[in-house]
Amino acid sequence: MCIKSMILAGGSGTRLWPLSRELYPKQFLKIKDKSLFQDTVSRCLQVSDISEIYVVTNEMHKYFVIGQVEELGYQIPLENLLLEPEGKNTLPAICYGMREIEKTHGDSVVGVFSSDHVLDSHAMKTISSAQALTSGYLVTFGIVPVYPHTGYGYIKPGDEIDIGKQVMEFREKPCYEDAERFISEGCLWNSGMFLLDTSVFLSEVQELAPDVWGAFENSESIQEAFKKMPNISIDYGIMEKSTKVAVVELGCKWSDLGNFDALYSESEKDTTNSCAISCEDIFVDSENNFVYSKDNKLVSLIDINDMVVVDTTDALLVCPRESSEKVKNVVNILKKRNDDRINIHETVYRPWGSYSLLENSERHKIKNISVLPGKKLSLQLHHHRSEHWVVVKGMARVENDGEKYFLRQGESTFIRAGVKHRLSNPGKFPLEIIEVQLGEYVEEDDIVRFDDEYGRVK
Numbered sequence: 001m002c003i004k005s006m007i008l009a010g011g012s013g014t015r016l017w018p019l020s021r022e023l024y025p026k027q028f029l030k031i032k033d034k035s036l037f038q039d040t041v042s043r044c045l046q047v048s049d050i051s052e053i054y055v056v057t058n059e060m061h062k063y064f065v066i067g068q069v070e071e072l073g074y075q076i077p078l079e080n081l082l083l084e085p086e087g088k089n090t091l092p093a094i095c096y097g098m099r100e101i102e103k104t105h106g107d108s109v110v111g112v113f114s115s116d117h118v119l120d121s122h123a124m125k126t127i128s129s130a131q132a133l134t135s136g137y138l139v140t141f142g143i144v145p146v147y148p149h150t151g152y153g154y155i156k157p158g159d160e161i162d163i164g165k166q167v168m169e170f171r172e173k174p175c176y177e178d179a180e181r182f183i184s185e186g187c188l189w190n191s192g193m194f195l196l197d198t199s200v201f202l203s204e205v206q207e208l209a210p211d212v213w214g215a216f217e218n219s220e221s222i223q224e225a226f227k228k229m230p231n232i233s234i235d236y237g238i239m240e241k242s243t244k245v246a247v248v249e250l251g252c253k254w255s256d257l258g259n260f261d262a263l264y265s266e267s268e269k270d271t272t273n274s275c276a277i278s279c280e281d282i283f284v285d286s287e288n289n290f291v292y293s294k295d296n297k298l299v300s301l302i303d304i305n306d307m308v309v310v311d312t313t314d315a316l317l318v319c320p321r322e323s324s325e326k327v328k329n330v331v332n333i334l335k336k337r338n339d340d341r342i343n344i345h346e347t348v349y350r351p352w353g354s355y356s357l358l359e360n361s362e363r364h365k366i367k368n369i370s371v372l373p374g375k376k377l378s379l380q381l382h383h384h385r386s387e388h389w390v391v392v393k394g395m396a397r398v399e400n401d402g403e404k405y406f407l408r409q410g411e412s413t414f415i416r417a418g419v420k421h422r423l424s425n426p427g428k429f430p431l432e433i434i435e436v437q438l439g440e441y442v443e444e445d446d447i448v449r450f451d452d453e454y455g456r457v458k
Helices: 035-046 058-073 090-105 122-133 176-184 198-208 210-216 222-228 235-241 260-266 321-336
Strands: 003-008 053-059 081-083 108-115 140-141 154-161 164-171 187-195 245-250 275-277 280-284 290-293 298-304 307-311 316-320 345-349 353-360 366-373 379-383 385-393 398-399 401-405 412-415 420-425 431-439 448-449
Touching: 003 035, 003 090, 035 058, 035 108, 035 122, 035 385, 053 058, 053 090, 053 187, 053 431, 058 081, 058 345, 081 090, 090 108, 090 198, 090 210, 090 235, 108 198, 108 210, 122 140, 122 187, 122 245, 140 154, 140 198, 140 235, 154 176, 154 412, 187 245, 210 222, 235 245, 260 290, 260 307, 260 321, 275 280, 280 385, 290 298, 298 307, 307 321, 316 321, 353 431, 366 420, 385 398, 398 412, 401 412
Parallel strands: 003 053, 003 108, 053 081, 140 245, 275 290, 280 298, 290 307
Antiparallel strands: 108 187, 140 187, 154 164, 154 187, 164 245, 307 316, 345 353, 353 366, 366 431, 379 420, 379 448, 385 412, 385 431, 398 401, 398 420
16 A cells, blocks of 8 residues: 655744744755755655645645745645644644545555654655554654653553554653653654554544544534644644554654754764854854854854854844753743744745845835746735835836836836736746835735735635
């Protein structure tokens, strides 16, 4: 039986703030050539056809998924894109995916993977070989610990079953002393990856999580179902209650990149055992540091060791590597302040490309807009602002109050308030423009769409 794959890609990723934000979470960040999400898709393609890969995400991240799969040279079927109306943790998300896969393919074996994990690609061979267990067990995968990690849950294996072992106990994230004891008892790190038969899994949900099952069964829409749904993880809702759980050991590199210390561990180091990304560095008597700065800025460290330095357009983070787990405390403070810097970067990504905010006030904004080749924005108008476009690079095709014309590098046009307009890139290279907005109101919700390739017309 061929394995179907389900990728969970709805997380907010704020543990790597300010690099990742709720609208640009860590699974879609490209710190290297590919994002973690793209790495996950590539691994799934070892065991599934692209038509058999399902992604559970949300409306905000929908176009990241589509665009990043396209960059890999594939088109994910839109019906395989399962949008959660609201985040209710992993059990509702997985149950949603399993039900949809069963509707389309009948009884199936499904690999469930997080979109933001680092995993050796050869692990998929071991995962695939565990199919025989799925007829009677919910299969999870445990990582052989390399040190007493306090940020992971643990699994205690019991009697052998085929290539796996029956699970005796799930254990919560421990203190350091307990983590040492767990390892001495032969416990494994809980990876959060699963191989599940749809009929076995859904039967366990019906018995052990009737509130989740009932929400799906007794609702007329997925929106209604999620409103009724409890917020609950698959571990709490099913795995810790079921007597049909087996664990298969994975002796490979794995990380959930839960903080900057983990990101440092997975990154290439220089001669000072430091990692410097997107910047030029001069380190004097400094070592074991993680440094990130935008736009190839020169970063100099003197007598600094074991630190995290992350510099973005709108935020600077400095902390000891061992304290990077506390970034969540900063995020919580920003949430209480309703500070938008937990949600968006100065650069905002859209299905057609991106824009960076260069300057703004109550009555004006200046943006640098980049449109991908062959892409176009919606046909739209604004009630309260006018726009002036100047082409920096590439060629623009403009629709302006019924007229259609092209603009080349250095040329400009003016869009009056209340006029329908559209910007597109007919070329083979990215289009870059500077947009100056002027008006009594210049926020993003002053937009009326009339036609849109991405389904955003209300």
